Amino acid sequence: MMRTIEVFLVILIITAAFILSSFFAVLPQPRQVSPLNLRRLALTTLQTLDVNYDLSGTAFKSPNDPAWGQLQIALSACLPPNLVYNLTVYEVLSGGTQLYTPIHSISNAASLGVSSDASSYLVASSNVTFSVTPEKIGERGGGGTLYILNCSDANGWWITGYTGQSLAGDLYKLLSPYFKTTIMLQNTTQLAKILNGTSIQGETLRNATVINTVGEAVPIPSGYYASSGVGYDATHSSYARYCYVLGQKVRQYNWTWVSIVGYPVYYVSNTGLFPNEQNTWGIYGMRLVGAAGLNAFLQGIDNQAYSYNTNWITGEPGVVYLSSEALYYCNYYGIYPSPYQTSTRALPDSILTTYHLTATSYIFNPVNHWIAGAVYKNRVSGLFLALGLTRTPDIRLTGLGLLCAFKPRLYRSEYTASGTSRLVILQLGQVGGV
């Protein structure tokens, strides 16, 4: 009998335990189990109301302005009827212990129900202008000179619709803020000067960037650099040797040589040197070098022995797309060229091994074995940016490629300056239902 009594005692204890645990293990209301993300809803509501800067405009108006009434109507209209809200605008203060002071508040209920959440949104006054100061390339690690070939005595090819000079002007506007010194080389004489290692106005020559603005052609100085055995290959009647010298100079001074469009160094141009010669397409002052020019240039960068090689090495991958890195820097620097381009002069990836190059940044995603745009770095010295796109050039891609390569930082002005920013907080609460 005692056993039975003991068992009943045990049952009693377990029953008590069950009742006790059931008392505490109360299931929450469905609203708590599956809650609406009020924080996100509040944020997206604020973003919607600020689509045309209406919210920003209203936040800076006096509390008596009719715009507050319109904002309240819009707020009530865009939220589901079971949601109540409180929108408060704060002045952002600088210094002192108090950071925010409430300016105005609108609400459609005395309380925010059983559950609520809030989001904040910073708006700026329309009177404020924000400045961005770019870091100068060369501030870290030397260099920082940008040479833009603006040679008045050189004609361009595959820059249809532009002149080398107009492109040089645009490149100056786009890129000069990012470089310590920007120099427009006005003629081939000045080009010869920097090839000789002499600075134009005391700038740093080493680690400079040289942008060739005349497309598939390259300016050639008359005199020494056009002479036989230096720039002229008398055996093959070709100026491919000049391209080889250019490659050597890029290596010697650790330059970044930039080709903005088409087949790099396909022609040499000097209106004084070739007054009666044309590039086989009727452009005088220019002479065809052909595929031998690029091969010689790459040999020069890699310090290989010069050999005349007329093999055509570029390919036509067709439509190419900006790489994820380039797309990121489009947003960072605010440069927005078309994300897809047509490439008909893409370099093969075999040059990476042949000339000991490394692609430090891809401007376009490679297609099969073709690289439409990238910055190549020789294992010893010298960089080469080639955009193997079809004409007409978009110099924003050149700018983007260089910025991808150097990645200068942007220093933005302080956003929370006193009186220029206000903080809007939208608190949402749910009423009704379970």
Add this chain to the structure above:
Amino acid sequence: MTGSTIDHLVSLMVFLGAILLFMGLFNQTIQTAILYQRHRALATKCSDLLDNMLLNPGVPLDWGKSNCTPTGFGLQDPEFTQYRLSPFSLMRLMSSTGSPVYYPKTGLTYSNITMGFGNFLLVPYTKAINYSTAARLLGTNGTYGFQLTITPIVTVSISETQPKNPLKISVQVAGKGFPLSNAVVSYCFLTVSLTGGEGAYPAYTIKYGNTTTDAKGSVLLEFAEVKDDKVCYAFIAYAHLSGLMGVGYHERVTSDKQYIVPFIDDLALRRVLIAHSYDVHYFEPPNAALSYNATFVLLTEDFTLREMPMENSTGKTGRVNYGVGWPYGVVTIPTYNPGILVITYRKSAVEGGIILMPWGISSMAFPISFGGDPIGKEWVATDIRQVLVNSIAYQAKLALWSLQGYQVIG
């Protein structure tokens, strides 16, 4: 001895019975707690999945403007950040509510997002993204079911209160249960002229204007130039207030059996097929050729509607009929800016009409429902976001449920 044994047996039986009973009871509590956790996890998943859809443009970025099948699903407008959706990506979602339309002359079935007579959006199944593809790309295939509903926040209801002398049109603007008072209404009133000889193309005149709603969110517009109730017209109105913008439309036609049905043919080439309604709905003779005249209107940045000229080479005028020997017409939309394709059609000197087709779903604030059906599911978590589709305010709602079946047992 016997009494002791019986005592043991009885106590043991009672004890075992009690243990079994309590195991069942505690099991219930534990299962309910597990279920609670799963429901909670489902709600979190719902919020994450909704953000995942709305905050990434998909792969490739411009899949909405092409005919390709994306390799990554996302609805964000690639030209913007935050909760701004592409009107073209949304257009490619296969509607789960509209009845599909089969067009024999192309042999294709079309996803139907039509909003009543005269307001068509028909996208071929071959170019539309279906639910299973989206679920596979989102990684929810076989684990979760979902339904994504994108509905405009602002409703612009337009009705005709007097048919002529003058024509009176009432515009009512409201949000989610709250009228939009003092909202600016920008409208486009397009009337069709059916004059001309046999087979003449219909002409049209466009009038633009702005007005403001009253305290009840309504406004009454009068058009004295409409002196006949046989005049065909279309009225398109955009209403905006403090960042909220909505669209409404209304048409009056005199030929509602024989009319034009536009089918989207190629998104990359912006090509639209112009079909005769008899080819779609299989009416019987008499023969009824329709001549048509297409134009394109878009909303400018100052919230006014403007006509965008279409070249003759785009196929803006033509003639269609049903049956063999009468091919469909083809119109090329001149831009990727969202707008409205307006097609006036003429059957005779007294019968004609006008139909509208949005180019980009936001132009006419079409709603879209995409995905499975949540009805009958054990537990459905929902979450909502306010989104913008080309400046038109929408609400995106995702309903999510588990497909793995974890119903409480016992």
